[in-house]
Amino acid sequence: MNIKEASQQTGVSSAAIRYYEKEGLIPAIDRTEVGNRDIDNRILRRIRFVTQMRSAGMSIENLRRYIQLFDAQEDNTKEQRALLQEQLAVMEEKRDDLQAAIDHLNYKLAHFDDHMASTEAELRALEAQHQSERDS
């Protein structure tokens, strides 16, 4: 499959696929006899994985470190494990922030039809709610 088709299948631009390859986020792609990229399902899966992680907010730099670790043939060291755990902690915090924001929005939507003069009262109520969740 050429890069155009890969782009259509993944929703990632051709230029971005080339960029991801250059940055080491996806493996080096095989070439045809004339030098064009020939993309297989393995690469497609990798592109989708990168998209997912990027959408989840992981930086290119951290993603590269993570993927190099994941691809490593050598023995896994304590250092590598620490990197994974560090990434995990960052992502869990992000997820929790996101969940809090989602709660916020859901609360707003639930009370959307009420007349509500006081935005501040709502904010305080939500904060109290999140606080008590954290306390428990």
Next chain:
Amino acid sequence: MNIKEASQQTGVSSAAIRYYEKEGLIPAIDRTEVGNRDIDNRILRRIRFVTQMRSAGMSIENLRRYIQLFDAQEDNTKEQRALLQEQLAVMEEKRDDLQAAIDHLNYKLAHFDDHMASTEAELRALEAQHQSERDS
């Protein structure tokens, strides 16, 4: 409280606080007689809220739209409700991507001490797992 103290309390730089005010992400801040910002707890809460949403991946632009809606004194329209729901959908997708990535990492960590030549086998296993979650 002056901007420096607010910066220390929130972990947001003074320049970023000014930027957020200029962009309408936090309300206009009261000034002292000489024109310096005088930041109260209400503003502090707003700064923390912005930080949380930004960390969760919401853009300045969407955050501004959301906050203006939230602060609106006027009647809430269908359009406003639609905006909230749109934001909610974006954030839920982000959260789910994040959760999938966290699962990925946890799987990797759980199998860290195993010898594992095949990274690809892992990727396939995870994808199958997520697929079955989606199917269920």
Next chain:
DNA sequence: CCTTGCCTTCAAGTGAACTTTAAGGGTTAC
């Protein structure tokens, strides 16, 4: 043979979200 449409590399450009710099003002401490 030349246009269309794919591809290539490399370099420069872009938009978002800040950060840094410049130029200046007010208040307290020596």
Next chain:
DNA sequence: GTAACCCTTAAAGTTCACTTGAAGGCAAGG
């Protein structure tokens, strides 16, 4: 009075993650 810190605005600079442009190659169609 001048140095040390705080503050102000406006504008320019920086970083990230791409996007766009330039210049060219290969293959099919009219």
